[in-house]
Amino acid sequence: GDSVTQMEGPVTLSEEAFLTINCTYTATGYPSLFWYVQYPGEGLQLLLKATKADDKGSNKGFEATYRKETTSFHLEKGSVQVSDSAVYFCALGDNQGGKLIFGQGTELSVKP
């Protein structure tokens, strides 16, 4: 079945460092891909998404490009801030009804 694998955390970075969180997927067909973020004490919220190959999703300085050839959707940010500390989830959207299949989550901690 469909699945998502993302790099394990926790990831600890200094403020202004470059961030990459790897995400790869296995799916039949061409699912939509998402990054959701869960800030401490808050619910899951959509960070960005891409619906087809070579699409780039972006929001709040974060970017991810849908790469069909490598079945990847890596999350990047050029300069992280302390406020980016959160758990990040990569997910794919099932084409049969829209349910989301999530990766394990990657905890990011940014130190000043």
Next chain:
Amino acid sequence: GAGVSQSPSNKVTEKGKDVELRCDPISGHTALYWYRQSLGQGLEFLIYFQGNSAPDKSGLPSDRFSAERTGGSVSTLTIQRTQQEDSAVYLCASSLGTWDRQYQETQYFGPGTRLLVL
């Protein structure tokens, strides 16, 4: 406007008891999803509603789990004879439900119900 709300926010119960978890989706959203977030299993899909019908129940882990949706709005997830392994955060999400294969809608998540089975 109001987001997805869930109640209760926390629930502690004894093994073997039944529990009901409630979800109020965003007004006008016809699609509603239940997920479970636990330490061992991560975030798992449970069930999907389109209107009042559930075309995908594939994620329900056992027949102790059931869900219903009435009036195309509120949904209740019921767990009968709770077990300790049911302890998790139960998340509800909703989306517009204008399903199109070419376009994946955004799902908006509620804050969750944290269930602890003693």
